[in-house]
Amino acid sequence: MYLASPPSETITPLLERIPALTQALLEDFELSSERTTLEGVENLYELFDPDRIFLIEDGALQLSHNGQTLVSFDEGDLVGITHSFSMPTPIFRTDEYVELITIDRNALLRHIYSDQRRMHYWSQYLITLNSALLNHMAEQHKSHTRPAAGFQNVQPGEVIIQQGDVADHVYTIISGHADVFVDNVKVGDIDEEEVFGAMAVFTGETRSATVVATTPCTIMAVPKEDFVLLIEAQPQAALNLIEGFARRISTMNQQLIEETEKQDQK
Numbered sequence: 001m002y003l004a005s006p007p008s009e010t011i012t013p014l015l016e017r018i019p020a021l022t023q024a025l026l027e028d029f030e031l032s033s034e035r036t037t038l039e040g041v042e043n044l045y046e047l048f049d050p051d052r053i054f055l056i057e058d059g060a061l062q063l064s065h066n067g068q069t070l071v072s073f074d075e076g077d078l079v080g081i082t083h084s085f086s087m088p089t090p091i092f093r094t095d096e097y098v099e100l101i102t103i104d105r106n107a108l109l110r111h112i113y114s115d116q117r118r119m120h121y122w123s124q125y126l127i128t129l130n131s132a133l134l135n136h137m138a139e140q141h142k143s144h145t146r147p148a149a150g151f152q153n154v155q156p157g158e159v160i161i162q163q164g165d166v167a168d169h170v171y172t173i174i175s176g177h178a179d180v181f182v183d184n185v186k187v188g189d190i191d192e193e194e195v196f197g198a199m200a201v202f203t204g205e206t207r208s209a210t211v212v213a214t215t216p217c218t219i220m221a222v223p224k225e226d227f228v229l230l231i232e233a234q235p236q237a238a239l240n241l242i243e244g245f246a247r248r249i250s251t252m253n254q255q256l257i258e259e260t261e262k263q264d265q266k
Contacts, residue, residue, distance in 0.1 A: 006087030176217030
């Protein structure tokens with residue numbers, strides 16, 4: 001099992017426990033020798049009865065909602081437990097090849113409840129899986145609840161923009177100062193009333209640099225859609241932005257020249 005984003009220190013130990021618990025549940029359970037192979041499945045349970053559970057032998061299945069992958073399950077994972085009890089849940093799908101072992105839900109439950117030790121593992125499995133998914137959901141929610149627009153206060157050392165992130169806002173420092181880093185090397189700074197973060201919005205690429213506050217800062221964040229409308233409606237704003245780009249490019253070129261000269265002198 002792996003998540004759509006890198007797991008945190010909280011989630012990682014939970015994910016590491018799941019394979020061992022799965023093996024404990026299936027110990028001495030007679031698995032079918034038949035393998036079901038599929039490729040390009042849009043909804044797994046449109047092809048199978050809801051009382052089927054699956055052990056992934058090869059490949060992966062994605063738990064998906066509205067076309068967005070929430071969690072991926074791979075070799076050794078059990079999938080379909082909630083589906084087998086007819087509970088509302090996202091769909092399992094895959095664009096690639098997957099090989100599955102089909103398990104009858106009732107047969108597996110009889111196997112589990114016939115042994116007190118396996119009952120304990122079953123409880124631990126469900127609790128661990130639920131905890132991992134809940135923590136992942138909470139972290140995803142946190143990452144998407146940054147104010148859509150308006151003013152933000154950040155402290156020295158706090159990252160305002162992270163290199164490699166998706167560009168969803170354009171920022172202006174109302175008060176304070178920030179430094180700009182590319183691959184952990186300082187390449188510039190940002191002063192009050194400067195607009196930054198717009199380049200990636202225009203190009204559609206990920207953030208090319210990291211911006212870190214060096215003093216307490218008050219920042220205005222504008223969603224990229226609103227910023228584009230602003231530029232279209234106010235040509236002067238576009239001119240100011242271009243002038244800012246030109247100054248930064250000139251500064252970076254000068255730094256590059258100085259760095260090249262230092263290398264030539266060595």
